[in-house]
Amino acid sequence: xxxxxxxxxxxxxxxxxVGFEVITKVPPTxxxxxxxxxxxxxxxxxxxxxxxxxxxxSRVTSWLGLIAVIFAMINVVGGFLxxxxxxxxxxxxPGEKRS
Amino acid sequence: MNPxxxxxxxxxxxxxxxxxxKRLSSPRTARSGNWVGAIGMLIAIxxxxxxxxxxxxxxxxxxxxxxxxxxxxxxxxxxxxxxxxMVALLNGFGGxxxxxxxxxxxxxxxxxxxxxxxxxxxxTVGLSVFVGALTFSGSLVAFLKLREWITGRAxxxxxxxxxxxxxxxxxxxxVVGLVLRPEMGWLFAILAGLSLILGILSVIPIGGADMPxxxxxxxxxxxxAAAMTGFVINNEGLVxxxxxxxxxxxxxxxxxxxxxxxxxxxxxFGAFGATVQQIGPAGGAAAAGSKTYREITHxxxxxxxxYSKLVVVAPGYGLAVAQAQHEVRELAELLEKRGVEVKYAIxxxxxxxxxHMNVLLAEANVPYDQLLDMETINPExxxxxxxxxxxxxxxxxxxxxxxxxxxxxxxxILDVDHAQNVIVLKRSMRPGFAGIxxxxxxxxxxxxxxxxxxxxxxxxxxxxxxxx
Numbered sequence: 418x419x420x421x422x423x424x425x426x427x428x429x430x431x432x433x434x435v436g437f438e439v440i441t442k443v444p445p446t447x448x449x450x451x452x453x454x455x456x457x458x459x460x461x462x463x464x465x466x467x468x469x470x471x472x473x474x475s476r477v478t479s480w481l482g483l484i485a486v487i488f489a490m491i492n493v494v495g496g497f498l499x500x501x502x503x504x505x506x507x508x509x510x511p512g513e514k515r516s
Numbered sequence: 517m518n519p520x521x522x523x524x525x526x527x528x529x530x531x532x533x534x535x536x537x538k539r540l541s542s543p544r545t546a547r548s549g550n551w552v553g554a555i556g557m558l559i560a561i562x563x564x565x566x567x568x569x570x571x572x573x574x575x576x577x578x579x580x581x582x583x584x585x586x587x588x589x590x591x592x593x594x595x596x597x598x599x600x601x602m603v604a605l606l607n608g609f610g611g612x613x614x615x616x617x618x619x620x621x622x623x624x625x626x627x628x629x630x631x632x633x634x635x636x637x638x639x640t641v642g643l644s645v646f647v648g649a650l651t652f653s654g655s656l657v658a659f660l661k662l663r664e665w666i667t668g669r670a671x672x673x674x675x676x677x678x679x680x681x682x683x684x685x686x687x688x689x690x691v692v693g694l695v696l697r698p699e700m701g702w703l704f705a706i707l708a709g710l711s712l713i714l715g716i717l718s719v720i721p722i723g724g725a726d727m728p729x730x731x732x733x734x735x736x737x738x739x740x741a742a743a744m745t746g747f748v749i750n751n752e753g754l755v756x757x758x759x760x761x762x763x764x765x766x767x768x769x770x771x772x773x774x775x776x777x778x779x780x781x782x783x784x785f786g787a788f789g790a791t792v793q794q795i796g797p798a799g800g801a802a803a804a805g806s807k808t809y810r811e812i813t814h815x816x817x818x819x820x821x822x823y824s825k826l827v828v829v830a831p832g833y834g835l836a837v838a839q840a841q842h843e844v845r846e847l848a849e850l851l852e853k854r855g856v857e858v859k860y861a862i863x864x865x866x867x868x869x870x871x872h873m874n875v876l877l878a879e880a881n882v883p884y885d886q887l888l889d890m891e892t893i894n895p896e897x898x899x900x901x902x903x904x905x906x907x908x909x910x911x912x913x914x915x916x917x918x919x920x921x922x923x924x925x926x927x928x929i930l931d932v933d934h935a936q937n938v939i940v941l942k943r944s945m946r947p948g949f950a951g952i953x954x955x956x957x958x959x960x961x962x963x964x965x966x967x968x969x970x971x972x973x974x975x976x977x978x979x980x981x982x983x984x
Contacts, residue, residue, distance in 0.1 A: 419634070419636055421750055422636050422637075422640070422747065425746065425747050425750070425752065425755050428752050428755050428756060428759075429743055429746075429747075429755045429756075429758075429759050430759075432530075432755065432756040432759035432760060432763075433759045433760075433762065433763045434763075435534060435759075435760065435763075436537075436759055436760040436761075436762065436763025436764060437763045437766075437767065439534060439537045439538050439541075439760075440537060440760075440763060440764045440767050441767060442538070442541040443537070443540045443541055444541065444542070444543075444889070445771075445862070445864060445870070445871055445874070445889040446543060446862075446871060446874040446884055446887050446889070447540055447543060447546055447871060447874070448768060448771075448869075448870035448871030448874075449599055449603075449867075449869060449870060449871035449872050449874070449875045450540065450546060450550070450871070450875070451537075451540055451764060451768070451870075451871070452603050452731070452732070452735055452764075452765075452768065452869065452870065452871075453599070453602070453603055453606065454536070454537070454540065454549075454550050454553060455537065455735065455739070455760065455761045455764040455765070456603060456606045456607060456610060456735060456738065456761070457553065457554070457557070457606075458533050458536075458537075458553060458557070458739075458757050458760060458761050459607075459610040459735075459738045459739045459741075459742045459757065459758060459761040460557070460609075460610055460613070460742075461529070461533075461557065461560060461742055461753060461754050461757035461758065462610065462613045462614045462617060462741070462742040462745050462754060462758075463557075463560075463561060463564075463613070464526070464560055464561070464564045464749075464751060464753060464754060465614075465617035465621075465745050465746075465748070465749045465751065465754060466579070466613055466616070466617050467561070467564045467565060467568070467570065467576055467579075468564065468568055468570070468749065469616075469617055469620040469621065469624070470572075470575040470576050470579055471565075471568075471570030471571060471572055471573065471575065471576045472570075472571060472572070472624065472626065472627075473571045473572030473575075474624055474625055474626045474627075475623070475624060475625055477620075477623055478620040478623050478624045479572065479575050480575075481616050481617075481619055481620040481623070482575055482579070482616075482617075482620050483575040483578060483579045484579075484612075484616055485579075485612075485613045485616035485617050485620065486575065486576065486579025486580060486583060486613075487579045487582050487583040487586070488583070488609040488610070488612045488613035488616065489583065489609070489610070489613035490579060490580055490582075490583020490584050490586075490587060491583045491586045491587040491590070491606070491609045492587070492606050492609045492610040492613065493557055493561075493583075493587065494583065494584045494587030494588050494591065495586070495587030495588070495590045495591045495602070495606055495609075496587075496591075496606050497550060497551075497553065497554040497557070497591075498587070498588055498591035498592065499590070499591035499594060499599075499602060500550045501547065501550055501551070501554075502591060502592070503596070503599075503875050503878070504543070504546045504547040504550055505547060506875070506878040506879050506881075507543040507546065507547075507874075507878045507884045508878070508881070508883060508884065509883050509884065509885055510883040510885070
């Protein structure tokens with residue numbers, strides 16, 4: 418049991434380092450889309466929300482699960498779509514050929 | 517399906533998130549990167565729905581549909597100027613969802629969490645609810661402040677720090693209590709309540725100008741909250757993704773703090789917005805009275821621009837408030853047709869959140885290769901003919917470099933005063949939002965162009981067309 422937790426801790430710390438490495442390479446121009454995009458990724462908590470909402474073991478937890486699914490899904494769909502909307506606007510000079 | 521195999525899907529999703537974030541390192545690949553991430557998320561959702569043994573579909577389906585509709589609506593309708601509010605809101609929903617999942621796990625009669633569970637499991641539940649609920653209420657306050665539905669200024673009251681410190685202590689005590697005596701369910705409600713109050717009280721004292729830091733920090737928290745929930749439900753997918761977002765938020769927070777020359781503790785506990793109000797008028801007004809500045813007409817300004825080699829535009833949020841981005845781009849295109857090189861100097865805190873000004877200019881069809889960050893553009897000012905300062909103030913104030921008594925001393929700035937000529941577009945000589953007088957306005961190389969930014973830009977466009 419405690420071994421499981423430590424295993425997750427190892428994953429957590431290593432993933433933080435991956436995150437630092439990858440994200441320091443994002444140019445300041447893209448920091449707003451980075452924020453909204455990473456925000457959508459934090460909506461991964463949808464996994465937990467789906468499990469809780471679908472277990473149907475008590476009325477209270479089902480309702481909590483429903484709200485959790487809604488919240489997480491706003492986060493996921495809103496985050497990815499708004500990021501796409503922003504990134505679509507980032508263009509090179511119009512009419513200039515792609516190098 | 518074997519639970520171990522489902523984890524392979526989560527691994528795939530996590531890898532796709534990392535690849536997606538990696539593709540954000542260039543505007544060329546960023547859009548496809550975002551879709552890689554989105555598909556990763558879709559895989560995670562479908563795998564969860566199909567293979568984790570969901571028994572009751574009603575709540576799952578209603579939730580997925582309602583959430584998608586609200587999220588899609590927000591994403592399609594939000595104005596680019598309102599992006600900070602949008603991100604604050606999304607942070608809040610992410611944090612809220614994580615807290616709710618942890619709560620449902622604790623209350624569920626069939627899960628391994630709660631009564632009878634080993635202490636370290638209940639510890640993760642406590643922390644997950646703490647971080648998630650704090651992110652939720654804090655983000656909502658940030659959202660309300662940014663929308664200006666409540667005052668954007670720093671709200672302070674006596675013993676603020678003491679009260680907040682006591683609240684943190686009380687919350688952590690409740691977490692410990694919950695770990696030792698999980699059968700006392702009411703402790704759980706108290707924990708959630710305290711965390712929500714703490715979120716509100718810790719964002720309330722932060723002034724409008726510091727909001728970019730706060731949004732970045734809440735972004736980080738929303739990731740940490742997701743990771744914590746991963747610990748609760750023993751899921752590596754959540755832990756990895758949450759850690760990525762946590763790291764991203766921390767980096768952005770650091771960048772923002774550095775750009776304002778403030779430490780994080782100073783932002784969180786300093787109530788900057790409140791103190792500057794007292795410093796500003798005293799020093800600023802007196803100085804403005806004794807010094808002289810020079811004005812320029814739109815005609816002369818257009819002439820000067822038209823015969824330049826290199827023009828740099830230094831925009832601030834005032835530009836977006838005046839909605840003059842399109843006029844700026846129009847002027848830039850006219851100048852480029854005459855063979856003038858045009859670049860944009862973007863200070864990290866030019867907008868209302870990290871990278872915000874770039875998005876606003878991209879929306880006005882400014883090509884991204886003309887948007888240069890502070891480190892890249894600063895050496896170029898030495899051979900710049902004209903700098904157009906539009907709606908920016910503190911980020912071009914040379915006092916940050918040489919006046920140790922200035923409240924913004926030490927803040928990195930755009931070295932616009934190194935250029936041959938500086939033209940400042942401004943409504944009047946009154947000090948700006950932060951109330952700090954700007955020495956740049958009185959430099960011999962500086963000319964003031966008074967009026968509404970949009971109006972002035974329109975006139976400049978018209979005049980430039982007439983220049984032979």
